[in-house]
Amino acid sequence: MIKIRQLIKSYRDRLVINGLDLSVEAGEKIAIIGPSGCGKSTLLRLIMGLHEPDNGVITVAGVTLSAISHTEHRLVRRHIGMLFQSAALFDSLSVFDNIAFPLESTDDSDRVIRDRVLELLHLVGMTGYERAYPHELSGGQRKRVGLARALALKPKIMLYDEPTTGLDPVLSTSIEDLIVDLNRQFAVTSIVVTHQVSTIFRTADRIYLMKDGQLLPAVAPSEIDQNEAYRVFVRGGLA
């Protein structure tokens, strides 16, 4: 579903991604962990086609990103849902209009869009909030609405940027439950990226640690403690 070969990306003179390889099969769920600023968000943006790589090849759903036009790019993007770290809801739009936003560029009638929005709100546990504005919501609620918006077009791939960072443990758990549930329900391919490694492993089949612009060989959630590099990052170096 997603294939990345020898990816390189730098901002000005700062090399962030340095020869990264990754392959995710359809339906797989992976997590990428690493310290803040190591390039996780950058990687997601590259997969989404929001940034151009300096070098390397990214293939999403069989389409090589560098080989297609701007318009085709937009079509590919519609198969990918992204939950941004800050949820990135549009401040000037109500919750309803935020979720309806991606649907407005489809041919669906207002009636169909309305039903779909209400269904999505129900799915993320935000029924009754359609008239609220983003500034009236808590961080966790915003993430839920962001999730509903990302799911609106029934994407095949979901990218989650720090879905639980900044939330308290109870909220984190409920967002994780939601991710696990949605991933199962819609059989999406998913990548979760985070520096806050609490219980995020529940959402993943495999975990990668990002280091020096590359990914270390993956481990299963249960194998974290057997691998030195992973253990040091996750348990803070304490044995």
Add this chain to the structure above:
Amino acid sequence: MMRLKSRSVLLGRWVLRFFALLGDFVLDSLKVLRLSLTTPIRFKHVIEHAYSLGAQSVGITLITAGFVGMAFALQVVREFLKFGAGKMIGGVVGIAIWRELGPLMTGVVVAGRVGAAIAAELATMKVTEQVEALEALGHDPIQYLVVPRLVAVMMMMPLLVGLADCIGFLSGYVIAVGIGRINPFWYFESANTMLTLFDIMGGLLKGSFFGVLIVLVSAHLGLRTNSGAKGVGEMTTRAVVISLVLIFVLNYVLSSVMF
């Protein structure tokens, strides 16, 4: 010697950086203009922006134009009466206002009000990932966010300038007649003979150019903001300052070409 060298290196870097930024700005602006001409325009958004951005500026435009018109007329009245040229006051005030003061005042007011609003709004959207979300959902941020604002401000500017012109000229009348004891007939008659339609239209056109400049600068800087809430404030200030300076420069260029 060492110090001289390091200074010239510093200067060189500064010049390079300046041209890199200028190049970015020119490229962005060309893209905005190209998209304005080649893609369908969302008129619903244009109307919303025209209303909110235009309405924001009406009050302050009125106040500014009123007081500048009065102050200018006061000076003209005093000097012209010394030479017995009271009959020409209306024409001189009219030309100054329609050609220069009206467009310039409106440009300054709109740069402060609308330029700041656009820069702050887009910068906030940028640092809260809303711009990226827009792209992720298949829209071009420049087409979606900048083009409607550009069209809205281009439409509003001539209206605001026209308003400023009229208020400025009438405030001048109050001073000329009230303090200078000029015959009201001569105030309007001299303006009528000395002003041409081209003066009036030229002034309105200048206003549109200022509007374009303000939107291009503010939107460009807003969308380039990278570093959080502090960046939003900095970019907003910078957008207003750069817009103001460029308006004064462009005003001189346009005046020397047009009038």
